[in-house]
Amino acid sequence: MALTRNPILPGFNPDPSILRVDDDYYIATSTFEWYPGVQIHHSKDLANWDLIVRPLSRKSQLDMRGDPDSCGVWAPCLTHDGDKFWLVYTDVKRKDGSFKDAHNYIVHAPAITGPWSDPIYANSSGFDPSLFHDDDGRKWFVNMLWDHRRRPLLFAGIVLQEFDPKAEKLVGPKKNVYQGTDLELVEGPHLYKRNGWYYLLTAEGGTAYEHACTLARSRDIWGPFETHPQKHILTAKDAPFAALQRSGHGDIVETPDGKVYLVHLTGRPTGQNRRCVLGRETAIQEAYWGDDDWLYVKNGPVPSLFVSLPGTRDDTAYWAEQKYSFENGLHKDFQWLRTPETDRIFSCEEGKLSLIGREAIGSWFEQALVARRQVHFSYDAETVVDFSPSDERQFAGLTAYYCRFNFYYLTVTAHSDGQRELLIMSSEVSWPDGGLEAPGSEAVQIPNEGKVKLALAVRGPSLQFSYGLDGGEMTKIGPVFDASILSDECGGHQAHGSFTGAFVGLACSDLNGTALRATFDYFTYRPAHDPTDRYDP
CATH class of the missing domain: 2.60.120.200 (Jelly Rolls)
Structure with a gap:
């Protein structure tokens, strides 16, 4: 184990979704209006990462002509069900004002480098979708709900519905299972299962300096979900002088030897105006499961600039012309x-x-x-x-x-x-x-x-x-x-x-x-x- 400096994906690499398949780690990040859509990086040791594919690379999958700035591909979620890779993503056509036109799609592939399928349309009720593969074989589609009638905040909670891969559509009832905390603006949901608990990791507080990762859990996938005793397992909102700011929107991965890590977006502001020229980057934190079956970030909730990882990063290529x-x-x-x-x-x-x-x-x-x-x-x-x-x-x-x-x-x-x-x-x-x-x-x-x-x-x-x-x-x-x-x-x-x-x-x-x-x-x-x-x- 060696100390590695955050971020692990410097520059514009936000909304990380992390996945381990055997000894391989993958992170998918948002690309917004930049084409091809979604960046997927690969690593063997969580410290050294290489861009291996941008899967949304043809017109049948993605056409963003006319998408305003900072629209396009939001918050992908990368998963594997034991047979194939699944990627869900949003193509946002409008984000300003009361309405958001946000269309959610699902693609899949037999290997991380493809071939990736044409998209399956899921819904348009909100953004930041994820796909959860339960241990009984069922698949669940999760996304935030946008309600243009709510004032002044239009975020209405996290909605769950089953996805039928054979019918290639959402089926059955849907339910708003979690409305978040008083920090508000709940989005970016990811579901996990451990020791009979369903865990729901969300992002809250917007994407600026109040951003946070919030965790909740339930014995039933339909809820009710109880919020973590700390509320926010990762945030820099109360630490204005921390090196890593704007930290939230995370995902969890476990190593083969049982160690747990949380990846999250972050920003590194410079100057008195606190401007993040490199945009929202991907950082990683060591975490652990407590005796109470809750996840905690080591030395958290404020993110650390340095973290202990299985590998040692080689920065030679990073500094090379x-x-x-x-x-x-x-x-x-x-x-x-x-x-x-x-x-x-x-x-x-x-x-x-x-x-x-x-x-x-x-x-x-x-x-x-x-x-x-x-x-x-x-x-x-x-x-x-x-x-x-x-x-x-x-x-x-x-x-x-x-x-x-x-x-x-x-x-x-x-x-x-x-x-x-x-x-x-x-x-x-x-x-x-x-x-x-x-x-x-x-x-x-x-x-x-x-x-x-x-x-x-x-x-x-x-x-x-x-x-x-x-x-x-x-x-x-x-x-x-x-x-x-x-x-x-x-x-x-x-x-x-x-x-x-x-x-x-x-x-x-x-x-x-x-x-x-x-x-x-x-x-x-x-x-x-x-x-x-x-x-x-």
Whole structure:
């Protein structure tokens, strides 16, 4: 056993659902509007994790065009019934206001890498579904209930109904089995069975700084469920100076030798404004069953930055420079936004990435933006682009991106007279409205022919762009921007409505509708050690 620093999945990896099959551990996390849907990581020792599959990868399973920011795939649950893997998930089409259009689906596969089935529609009465396989062979579908009539809080409790895998539908009665505690906003349910008890683990308090894991139990699956004597087995809501904040939405796993662990989402705020640029991450805590048959988090309920795990983490790859070429297609680190029709937004040809200019950056329908997660508080990124715009409605380049409301974008574009230029687009001046009342800096004229190197450097809360021509010296462009607005707390809906994390990548738009292409030679992501970062080991 060795001490490992949390989080175990750094960067945007929220709502973890953990599963052990024999000696293999798997964690599924939410991906929201990023495609393909759901990330599944694999580990042998709970310390070292590798992304092995994104199972929702075709149009018949998932099409998120039109899904607003922080909608799309919410809170997957990954389980195994002894025969096959099951994954349930929500595709949220609207989340703001009184109504939530949240459609719940079930897919299954004989192996973790697939093939994953087409989805079985379950219901649309709420979100955060899970599937519980009882020891008598029956399967139970659990999700929170949304009631638009309840004011001001619209969370109505946790609903249980049986799922018939042969009929591929929910059957029989349904019942609201648990309404949560006075912390409210009960969601994220997972069911377990142990020593004749049914345990219901839920998330409460919203996804910001009041977040918590709440446990309840009953002798009957239909309830009534009794709340844990501590109420919340994990939370940082009463510990504002703890390193791991916003902690909740958890799941439980047991090792072959009987040790128990709780995985949960968390955030690591920085600065006086407490902004979580890396979004909601996955952490792990050691837990144990007490003599009273209740689960307790070791040294809890406040989450620990360090935890004892079976394995010792190797951080070599985490701190290594990643230079991506495109000879073998798009690397697994990259995702794009919403659309399953990738041939309309990018292709990999002759070792390069070709982005097809579509809608503007921030579109909820079809934009050519390919990016990877920011998983360090400080890093450098660069690329070389070949792009020949004819006017100001065509632009392509390098972007640090959170959502349509929050991004920085160094573009190769052109003046209305056809003269090529560099221009920074920034939503900083109009945050949180997401407008572009003014460019982020004055345009810089560049030759109409030739490739351009684009780069950015993030050092904690600061972001600086630079560029180079024809292999020449790099030159800074624009002011030093506030990198901290690329965070949940500044995502246009504040902390309770923005759920993803910062990305960095490549984009191309053609507002003329002529699908002008931009070609990128490579993309480099280089972690940087920041001596002011308290999380930097």
